[in-house]
Amino acid sequence: MHKEGEIRVLCLGAIKDGDRVFMGEGYDPVKEEHFYRALGGGVEFGETSYAALKREFQEEIQAELTNIKYLGCLESLFTFNGKQGHEILQIYQCxxxxxxxxxxxxxxxxxxxxxxxxxxxxxxxxxxxxLKLVPDQFLDYL
Structure with missing residues (x-):
């Protein structure tokens, strides 16, 4: 988890198959709202976002990635579970x-x-x- 008032750096993987995309499902209990976000996770100090992407997919779903291509960076300001969040997202197609x-x-x-x-x-x-995609600007990369 992150500390309040901290900007988090994350990497997300856009995995497409025809007209569908692989997403993680989330739920905000305060907003009582379901949402979807690409899989990935936090970049650790001394780790590249590319390496973090590979590690996160391995840790979470034991999946190896291939054809990894950097798409761009998104800044996301949001409220989740009643708390303000701020993330810098490194987006990869894979x-x-x-x-x-x-x-x-x-x-x-x-x-x-x-x-x-x-x-x-x-x-x-x-x-x-x-369906709600977060951040909604992620749609531009699909």
């Missing part, structure tokens, strides 16, 4: 090395003590506003 991940409907994994779900979502559901 693919799963193992084709089995493209066949799976969803993957349940542990992040700390919480259970999380990652799943394939049709990009159109974000464009239409049916």
């Amino acid at each position: 693919d799963f090395a193992d084709p089995k991940f493209y066949q799976m409907d969803n993957i349940v994994f542990a992040e700390g003590k919480r259970k999380k779900t990652a799943l394939w979502v049709e990009i159109e559901r974000f464009k239409s506003g049916e």
